[in-house]
Amino acid sequence: MSINKAHSLALITLATLCAPTTFAAEKNQLTIVADFYPTMIRNFNPYLATNLRTTTDFIYEPLVVFNQMHGNKPVMRLAKNYYMSDDLKQVTFEIRDGVKWSDGTPFTADDVVYSFQLIHDKPELDPKSMDRWIKSIHQQDNKVIFELTEANSNLPFEIASIPIVPKHIWKDIEKPELFTNENPVGSGPFTEIDTFTPQLYVQCRNPNYWDNDNLEVDCLRVPQIANNDQLLNKIIKSELDWTSAFIPDVDALYVARNPNHKYWYPAASTQSFMMNFKTPHPGNNEAINNLDFRRALSMAIDRQKIIDVAFYGNGIVNDYASGLGKGLEFWADKDIYNQYKGFNTYNIDNAKALLAKAGFKDIDGDGYVETPTGKKIEIAIQSPTGWTDFNNTVQLGVEQLQIAGIDVKAKTSDFAVYNQAMTNGTYDMASDPYRYWNSAYHSRYQEGTSMPRFAMHFFKNADLDQLLDNFYKTANQDEQMVIAHKIQKIIAENQITIPVMSGVDVYQFNESRYTGWWSTENPKGRPLAWAGVPERLLHVLDLKPKA
Numbered sequence: 001m002s003i004n005k006a007h008s009l010a011l012i013t014l015a016t017l018c019a020p021t022t023f024a025a026e027k028n029q030l031t032i033v034a035d036f037y038p039t040m041i042r043n044f045n046p047y048l049a050t051n052l053r054t055t056t057d058f059i060y061e062p063l064v065v066f067n068q069m070h071g072n073k074p075v076m077r078l079a080k081n082y083y084m085s086d087d088l089k090q091v092t093f094e095i096r097d098g099v100k101w102s103d104g105t106p107f108t109a110d111d112v113v114y115s116f117q118l119i120h121d122k123p124e125l126d127p128k129s130m131d132r133w134i135k136s137i138h139q140q141d142n143k144v145i146f147e148l149t150e151a152n153s154n155l156p157f158e159i160a161s162i163p164i165v166p167k168h169i170w171k172d173i174e175k176p177e178l179f180t181n182e183n184p185v186g187s188g189p190f191t192e193i194d195t196f197t198p199q200l201y202v203q204c205r206n207p208n209y210w211d212n213d214n215l216e217v218d219c220l221r222v223p224q225i226a227n228n229d230q231l232l233n234k235i236i237k238s239e240l241d242w243t244s245a246f247i248p249d250v251d252a253l254y255v256a257r258n259p260n261h262k263y264w265y266p267a268a269s270t271q272s273f274m275m276n277f278k279t280p281h282p283g284n285n286e287a288i289n290n291l292d293f294r295r296a297l298s299m300a301i302d303r304q305k306i307i308d309v310a311f312y313g314n315g316i317v318n319d320y321a322s323g324l325g326k327g328l329e330f331w332a333d334k335d336i337y338n339q340y341k342g343f344n345t346y347n348i349d350n351a352k353a354l355l356a357k358a359g360f361k362d363i364d365g366d367g368y369v370e371t372p373t374g375k376k377i378e379i380a381i382q383s384p385t386g387w388t389d390f391n392n393t394v395q396l397g398v399e400q401l402q403i404a405g406i407d408v409k410a411k412t413s414d415f416a417v418y419n420q421a422m423t424n425g426t427y428d429m430a431s432d433p434y435r436y437w438n439s440a441y442h443s444r445y446q447e448g449t450s451m452p453r454f455a456m457h458f459f460k461n462a463d464l465d466q467l468l469d470n471f472y473k474t475a476n477q478d479e480q481m482v483i484a485h486k487i488q489k490i491i492a493e494n495q496i497t498i499p500v501m502s503g504v505d506v507y508q509f510n511e512s513r514y515t516g517w518w519s520t521e522n523p524k525g526r527p528l529a530w531a532g533v534p535e536r537l538l539h540v541l542d543l544k545p546k547a
Helices: 022-026 109-121 155-160 228-236 282-288 291-299 303-310 326-331 334-344 348-357 388-403 415-424 462-471 477-494 535-542
Strands: 013-015 029-031 064-067 073-076 079-084 090-095 134-140 143-148 190-197 200-205 219-223 240-243 261-263 267-275 379-384 408-413 429-434 497-504 508-510
Touching: 029 240, 064 155, 064 535, 073 079, 079 155, 090 109, 090 155, 109 134, 109 143, 143 155, 190 219, 228 240, 267 291, 267 388, 282 291, 291 334, 291 348, 291 497, 303 388, 303 497, 326 477, 334 477, 379 388, 379 415, 388 408, 388 429, 408 415, 462 477
Parallel strands: 029 219, 379 408, 379 429
Antiparallel strands: 013 240, 064 073, 079 090, 090 143, 134 143, 190 200, 200 219, 240 508, 261 508, 267 429, 267 497
């Protein structure tokens, strides 16, 4: 079962539970499973990674939602407009008039300034390290003006991802890094915590929501679901309205059971094997830091078999050494693609030959190669417990790499343990969805405790860092294309990761209780409901309960 990702994968399910109650009769409810929880702890602090995953977007609305499926088209929310200076070193957001917090207090530009001052004062609340981009912030009537440390055309997108909290509440919180915010005051559509137990909570309509006229869903109902088996049991019984779940043989198991069961799988990001360039295990470290070894690993992976078996055919082979794949083919340099395609194409004989040429030999006769200096290679490939498709990907990868003469094994663990191993740099390899490019390859993201998983390969290259910086110093697409090709060259020639497939956003919906679903015929945006996909707010606004 995949839980995403953007930047982590969270599995989302929106549904209506069946038990009739007085409350249910009065208000329509969607059930959202934003993550797997052994138990749920009441935490609605939008700055903490431990928050319940209906916190961002639904309690704390963004300034702007950038619709990635439609070229990052901006949809104005708490801001009514934004613009950049000609030199791309200043961003101005104009705050929407008449917005109120859920307690009736006016929402103002001062709340925006306060929120960014908060994450400046408490950098542990700022996983994106915005201080490196923002030199200063000031307020001018209803405008918030961000002075930037350097030109960056991507900053409106990054700024809009930071939650805005009410100054009149948070200014009195002594330790916001420990604040669980059990009774939140928010700006989004669902701010009222009507019910909360470790097994279920109900999050209902904000009485002062500025866009209430366009909101027809009354409540989100969030049950505690611990694992994939529990989730699948509810899906096939038609208890769920909106899921982003990996369902094996979705046509037979889901669609065939009910004419209201539908799905749409739009193209998504790259999924890769990631290697840890600073793994503490000496033999593994020597191997992974050898380019020929990395290329041999890549050639030993049968990508199509992984797609067919682990993902039931839902995916496209990614043989781009740069990792871009079909989903981002617009930016690809065809010459670079063709030059390195062979190293990203399944060829077990070539993989074995390259290992031998690079000095990797089976010294002790156990069937597995040692490093050129004679060190033992014992690589563990990790994936989170419950991510069934990724667990299967790892198992298939293990079998394929063992055939090539490489001693590897599968390792599963709870997501927190999985992520901690990546943060600490103690793992060997991992199967993970991947983002491109900045947060995946810039070395600045490899420091601290809240860095994105995508950068935890710990590969560093000063030229690559500079190119990634330069990409956003221009808004001219032709100039960006030249830079993009140079970025690809460095990533491809170093085989930093092992791209496997261009995935799909798995998304199923049940039309029996609600209409307005995004679909192939109604492709308004990314249809996922997990945290990190702010378009989920726009999706909920399109849903209407059936009479």
